Every structure is written in structure tokens, then in C-alpha cells.
Amino acid sequence: MVIPIKSQDTQLYVKKQWCEIGIHNYIKIAIIAGLFIFVFYREMNYLISQWIHDKNWSHGFLIPVFSLFFLYQRKRDIINLEARPNYFGLPLLIAAILFYIFNIASPSGWAYFRSLSMIAAIAATVLFMGGFHLLKFSWLPIAFLIFAVPLPDRFYKSMTSPMRHWAASIAAALLNLVNGIEASVRGAVIDVIYKGRLLEPSLDVAEACSGMRLLMAFLALGVVMAYIHHRPFRQRIILLISTVPIAIFCNIVRVTCTGFIYVFIHPKYTQGIYHDLLGMAMLPLAFGLYGFLAWFMTSLFIDDAKVIREDILKRTKHD
DSSP: OOOOOOOOSSEEEEEOOEEEHHHHHHHHHHHHHHHHHHHHHHHHHHHHHHHOOOGGGGGGGGGHHHHHHHHHTTTHHHHHOOOOOOTTHHHHHHHHHHHHHHHSTTTTHHHHHHHHHHHHHHHHHHHOOOOOOHHHHHHHHHHHGGGGGGOOOOHHHHHHHHHHHHHHHHHHHHHHTTTTEEEEEEEEEEEEEETTTEESEEEEOOOGGSSSHHHHHHHHHHHHHHHHSSSSSSHHHHHHHHHHHHHHHHHHHHOOOOOOHHHHGGGGGSSSSHHHHHHHHHHHHHHHHHHHHHHHHHHSSOOOOHHHHHHHHHHHHHH
């Protein structure tokens, strides 16, 4: 690790390792981690269970890993930071814990807010122990944990339902472009008549095909890619926003491909492991579109600072 030492004319750097932050800091971290697990053990166990049993949120295991990666990226700033406690974080921490307990005790409490309370407690603890200086370098890894929290079922279904209908309508319209196929939509169900014969059973765009799973996972990865790419802030925002239409487009491609497989090959290849493999095949397409957009913006926009530096170097060489 490197510590910047400022002088009047130059800036020297001295290596510093993790072990040099002091044993007392590791003791503090161990005590705080133990207390945190003791208080939120029930919620952590619930989240892990959701990640294991619900395929829509299986990406939750990767979210803490990326959060740790974000922290590692700022390790030099964090280790060299002179952390000072901010006592404003203490009432925030108490409020987060009380809100968590209220959601456990109350019959109307939502699991989603219990998980958010746990993340808020992490932020409050960082503020209390290290102040706003430490929070400045760790707010993104903490906020990123929200992607690992399953949305409430009611809210999740209210979002998946229109996405299922859109995918079914567009897929049916594309199927109708093929001679001999007549496709009609009933909500999220596609009825297909091929060569005058009604295919049974009807093609149902299930909740797993709504695109929400791809959208949530790709949105989280979009944050990661926008963070690690060294580019202007406006380009990072565009890349992040682009994850939504890219995920929706890829899901429409998936449903349409499923429809053609259903008609021209066999319905059994639209279910089970074949269905999952087709969904996984959309990831390369999504990353390809994302990479193309990143390349396009890099080629379209010129870094003004880079141009100025190159112009200065040319003038220096000329002089």
C-alpha cells in the first residue's frame, strides 16, 4: 500500500500494508462484525435461503463479492484515511435497529424493509466509526447490496406482468410475419395456428420469461461495468441507463426464439433445461450490445483533456 507524503515541491510515496493499520483496528472490526451477525443473523439466513431457492435472485451471492471488490479498488484511500468517529451515526444506527425489530414484531412488517434496515445499519456503523470521510469511499459498496435484496412479491409481480404482456405481444407479431403462422395473444399466452392446425398447449410466457431476472442481474452488472470503466461521468450514466432497454430487448429475443422453437422444432425444447440454456444464451447478446455501445461512445466522443495533453506535447516537441 502507498501513503502519499506531501512536501513543498514533490510528493513521495511510502508503502503500507494491511497489517500496519494496527491490531486494535482488527479487534474493533471483529467485535463489530460479531455484534452485527448476532443482531441480523435471522435476516442474513433469510436472504441466503432466498438466493438458494429462488432462481430470480440467485445472483444475490455475487453482489457482496462485487461490493468487496469496490472496497478493494479504494484500499489505498481507506487504509491511509485518518478515520474520525461521527456521533451522528449512532442515532441512525439505533433507528435502523429499532426499525428492523419493528418489522419483525409487526404482523404487517415487510421482509424487504428488514433487509434495507440491515443495509442502513451498515452505513450508519461506517459513519459512526469512520465519519463522512470513510463513508465517502464506501457508500457505493454499501448501496450496491440493495441488488441482493429480493423485491416484495406484490411489487415484483406488478412489474413482471406488463413485461410478460409486452414480450408476448411482440413475439406474436414477429411470428405472424412468417407464412403459415397465425399467432394471437391472450394476456401473456400466445395461441399459435400453424398450417391450419392449433398447436397445443398454448405458449405461455411465464413469470420466469418476463425478463425481470435478466433485468435485475444485468442492471447490477451495469453498475459494476460503469464503475470500473475509466470514462467521463455522462458516459457512465448512459451505460447504466442502457442496461434497461438492452435487458428488455434480449428478453424479447428470447421469447421470440422460444416461439419459433415451439412451432418448428418441438414444444419440449421450450421447457426445463432447454429453457434455462436459452436464457443463458441471452447474456452474451446483452454483453455484446453493451460492449458495442461502450465502443461507440468511446469512438464518438473525444476526451477534451486528452486532446489538450497531446497538443501540449506536440508544441513542446516542436519548440
